[in-house]
Amino acid sequence: MPIYEYQATVPSKGCSVCCKGFECIQGIDEDPLAHCPSCGRPIKRIISRCHAAVIDPSPEHSKTEQRIAEYEKAGLYSHAAELADTYSHKTKDKLLKERALENYKKAGYNFDSDTSDES
Ligand SMILES: [Zn+2]
Incomplete structure (x- = not known):
C-alpha cells in the first residue's frame, strides 16, 4: 500500500494534525482525502518525500x-x-x-x- 502525505491547503489555518502534514496509507484506487480528518479543513495530497527521492x-x-x-x-x-x-x-x-x-x-x-x- 502506498503512503500518501497530506497537508492543509493553508497550513497556517490548519490544526495540529494538518498544519504540519500527516501520512496516510491508502489503496491506489481510493479517492484522495479532501478534508482533514481532525479539523475538516481542506487538505491537498503531497508526494511522500521518501518515495519522491527514489522513483x-x-x-x-x-x-x-x-x-x-x-x-x-x-x-x-x-x-x-x-x-x-x-x-x-x-x-x-x-x-x-x-x-x-x-x-x-x-x-x-x-x-x-x-x-x-x-x-
Ligand atoms: Zn486539521
Whole structure:
C-alpha cells in the first residue's frame, strides 16, 4: 500500500494534525482525502518525500506497479515480468528490472548467464 502525505491547503489555518502534514496509507484506487480528518479543513495530497527521492512518482508508475503486484499475487509471473520489463525500459528503473528478472525466473524462464553451452 502506498503512503500518501497530506497537508492543509493553508497550513497556517490548519490544526495540529494538518498544519504540519500527516501520512496516510491508502489503496491506489481510493479517492484522495479532501478534508482533514481532525479539523475538516481542506487538505491537498503531497508526494511522500521518501518515495519522491527514489522513483518517478507519476500516477502511471504507481498504476503499473500496482498491476505488477496484482499479477504477482495471482501467480501470473510471466505477465508481471513482461509488464515490469517493458516499463523498466521506459523509465530506466533498475528495481523494476530486477523485479522483472525475478518474475521471469518464477515463470520458469531460464536466465543463466552462460547460454553458450547449448550445443
Ligand atoms: Zn486539521
